[in-house]
Each structure stands twice: as C-alpha cells, then as structure tokens.
Amino acid sequence: MRLIITLIVGVAFLGVLISSATYIPAVQDRLFSRAIDRALNADTERWFRNDGLAVIFCGTSSPIATPKRAQSCTAIIAGDNLYLFDAGTGGWEVLQSMGVPAGRLQAVFLTHFHSDHIGDLSEANLMSWIGGRQAPLSVYGPTGVDRVINGLNEAFALDNEYRTEHHGKAIAPPRTAGMSPIVFEGAAPQTVFERDGLKVTAFPVDHGPVKPSMGYRIDYEGRSVVISGDTSYSTDLIVAAEGADLLIHEAQANHMVKAMQETAAEAGNTTIAKILEDIQNYHTSPVEAAQAANDAGVDWLVLTHLTPPPDNPVAQRIFMRGVSKVRPRHVKLAEDGMVIILPKDGDVEFAKP
Ligand SMILES: [Zn+2]
Ligand SMILES: [Zn+2]
Known part of the structure; x- marks a missing residue:
C-alpha cells in the first residue's frame, strides 16, 4: 500500500515538474522548434505509395453545423x-492538417x-497554387459550373x-493562378476525365429542384x-455503382430530422x-442507402454528408436504426480524416482518423 502511495505521489510530482518547465522560455523554444521541424519535414510522399486508390474523407457533414465535421468533401489519391x-x-x-501536399x-x-x-x-485553389500547381485549377461540373468559377475568380x-x-512571381505565378471551369451537360452518364x-x-x-446534380464513378487500376x-434514392446511381468496391x-x-422539425x-x-x-x-435515408448498396452489389458502403451529424455513439445508433436488417456488414459511417486504401491487389483497408 505504501509503495502505491509513494508511486502516485512520485508521478504527480513529476507531472507538476514537467508542466512547470513549460513556463521556462528556453524549454518553450525547444518544444516549438521541434514542432516546426516535425511539420516541415513530414513525409508527405507517404500519401502516394499505394498502387491503387486512396480515399480521404475531408468533410462528412451537411449544412447542419458541427465542430467535429467539415462540409461535403472527398479526396481521392491515384x-x-x-x-x-x-x-x-x-x-x-x-x-491540410493531415499533411496532404496541396500542390498535387x-x-x-x-x-x-x-x-x-x-x-x-x-x-483549395489558393493553397494548391502556392503549393506549386502547374496550371490553373481545373474544376469539372455540370452546366452552371462556369458561373460559379467565373464569379469566384473575380x-x-x-x-x-x-x-x-x-x-x-516565382512563388505566386500569375500564369497558374485561378480556376478553369470545365462544363459538361449532366443529362446522361458520361466520361468527363481520363488521364x-x-x-x-x-x-x-x-436532388430536385437542384438540377443538374451529379454523382461520380472513379476507376483506377481495377479499383472503383x-x-x-x-x-434521393436513385436507380441511375445503382446502375452506375454496379460492382464497385466502395460506394x-x-x-x-x-426519423431524426422529423423529430427536429416537430x-x-x-x-x-x-x-x-x-x-x-x-x-x-x-x-437518401441510411436504410435506403443500404438498399442501394445491396442493389448495386458493391463491396463496401460508407455513409457521408450525414444529416443530422451523429457525433456521439447514441446519436450514431439512432442514425443507423434499421440498417443492419438490410445490410448487416460492410457498412460504416464516415468521419472527418478517415482514410480508406484500395490497393491494386488485396483487401480494402480502413485507417482511423
Ligand atoms: Zn449537400
Ligand atoms: Zn445539395
């Protein structure tokens, strides 16, 4: 018993000593310089060593604000x-906070x-420009994207x-500044990028009355x-997603939005x-999304653009009510910072934020 008390007192004393040290300017400078060194010399190439696709969930919320999630954003590395x-x-x-190099x-x-x-x-435009992007940023979208981009450029x-x-000009070259809109019609499925x-x-x-509104299928090295x-529940999406690795x-x-409305x-x-x-x-409700994933025969379903954002385990259970009956496995809720690796050969891997 005495040994345990001595240990507790010892650890507490050490804690006080360490925290007091952070008030000394020389210690502060040392810690700060180590943090700068870590940030500047981080191995950013690690993002590009996978031979298949990688997905980074950079925003998993909707217009309903939450400090835990950014709004809709999905990054793909190929x-x-x-x-x-x-x-x-x-x-x-x-x-940026994950250390993904902007210039790529x-x-x-x-x-x-x-x-x-x-x-x-x-x-995204500014930071990738300063990060060394080689051309104005191409922004693909259906009819209307030119209005959005021209307005933002101005x-x-x-x-x-x-x-x-x-x-x-070497750091912020006018030649590569700004964004270039690339418009497609959006009325039917079409390949918009191949490189x-x-x-x-x-x-x-x-997504009526919002028209056009698009989904995207990404194929690379046999992964999709x-x-x-x-x-809303879309049969066009089910056709496009057929056999994909990840939806x-x-x-x-x-059911939660209705309760909020009342x-x-x-x-x-x-x-x-x-x-x-x-x-x-x-x-689309979570249960409908599970049904769409089953109908399309996809391997994994990850739910994002979560409305309302379920930020604790109880809210997540309410959010997912009924899903396991439709799709008992290979379904997940996205979180900001979540990474999914789809190697050219091998299983899909999830990395925690
Ligand atoms: Zn939205
Ligand atoms: Zn919308």
Whole structure:
C-alpha cells in the first residue's frame, strides 16, 4: 500500500515538474522548434505509395453545423495525383492538417452548386497554387459550373494580385493562378476525365429542384469508388455503382430530422421547421442507402454528408436504426480524416482518423 502511495505521489510530482518547465522560455523554444521541424519535414510522399486508390474523407457533414465535421468533401489519391470531389466549407483545412501536399491537386469535380459543396473551393485553389500547381485549377461540373468559377475568380482576383506582389512571381505565378471551369451537360452518364490511368464518369442523380446534380464513378487500376453526391434514392446511381468496391453515399436520417422539425415547430421557430420539412424528400435515408448498396452489389458502403451529424455513439445508433436488417456488414459511417486504401491487389483497408 505504501509503495502505491509513494508511486502516485512520485508521478504527480513529476507531472507538476514537467508542466512547470513549460513556463521556462528556453524549454518553450525547444518544444516549438521541434514542432516546426516535425511539420516541415513530414513525409508527405507517404500519401502516394499505394498502387491503387486512396480515399480521404475531408468533410462528412451537411449544412447542419458541427465542430467535429467539415462540409461535403472527398479526396481521392491515384498515382501521384490528388483529386477533390466537392469542396465544402472546412474540407480543405482537414486535408491540410493531415499533411496532404496541396500542390498535387490536379482537379476538382463538383456534384452540384449548393453552398455546402463549394464553400472551400477558393482555399483549395489558393493553397494548391502556392503549393506549386502547374496550371490553373481545373474544376469539372455540370452546366452552371462556369458561373460559379467565373464569379469566384473575380472575387479572389485582388487576393491573387496581392500574393504575387508580396511573394514574387516565382512563388505566386500569375500564369497558374485561378480556376478553369470545365462544363459538361449532366443529362446522361458520361466520361468527363481520363488521364494517367484514372477514369471519372459523371452520372445524373435526383436532388430536385437542384438540377443538374451529379454523382461520380472513379476507376483506377481495377479499383472503383462511387460518390453519390446529394440525391434521393436513385436507380441511375445503382446502375452506375454496379460492382464497385466502395460506394460513398449521402445519408439523411429522416426519423431524426422529423423529430427536429416537430421540436422546432413546438418552439415556434417556423423558419427552421419549414426548412427541416423541405429537405426530407431530396436525400437518401441510411436504410435506403443500404438498399442501394445491396442493389448495386458493391463491396463496401460508407455513409457521408450525414444529416443530422451523429457525433456521439447514441446519436450514431439512432442514425443507423434499421440498417443492419438490410445490410448487416460492410457498412460504416464516415468521419472527418478517415482514410480508406484500395490497393491494386488485396483487401480494402480502413485507417482511423
Ligand atoms: Zn445539395
Ligand atoms: Zn449537400
């Protein structure tokens, strides 16, 4: 007993000693310099050693805010290149904090132009430009993407000029500044990108009244990932996702949204109650997403664009109610920072955030 008490007192004393040391400027400087060294010399090439596809969930929430999740953002790594599928607010910061090199960004693909899918486009543009991108950033999207991109280019034109003036043309070259919209019609499935072994096929989904609204299928080295975009249960998506290794599907737990709507109405908040009512018919419930994954015969289903964002185990259980009856295995809720590796040969691997 005495030994245990001595140990506890000893550990507590050591803790006080270490924490007191952090008040000494020389110790602070040493710790700070080690942190800078770690950040600057991190092995960023580790992201590109996989021979298949890698998926990084850079934003897994919807317009309902939560400090734990950024808005819609999925990054794909294939070969030496990085691609973004939507760039919702906060998504780019998640990627940056994970040490993914910004200059490797080759293109962005937008599913549609709701604010929760485009809020961080300008951050992705700026940071990949300064990060050494070789050309203006290509942004693919259905009809309307040119309006979005031209507007953002104008909004950030002064910022770009300041950066060039301040840091010089070698660091902020006007030649590679800004974004280039690449428009496709979006009425039918079509291959919109084919380069370096990566094929991206866009297909229309059902997010009415938002039209066009797209999903994307990504194929590389025999592996395939499908991103639903925002949609209600969509048979076009099931066709496009057939046999894919991974389906990343949006999910909205309408049983939870309905309860939120009723509570808002009882509290007299008619605006929130109306919005919560409006959104219930243009998204997919977790059970429907599970059904879509089964219908398409995909290996894994990961749910994202989570509405409402289920940020604790109880909320997650409510969110997933009924899913295991439809799809007992190979289904997961996405988290910000989650990484999935799909090697050219071998099993799908999940890495924790
Ligand atoms: Zn939307
Ligand atoms: Zn959305």
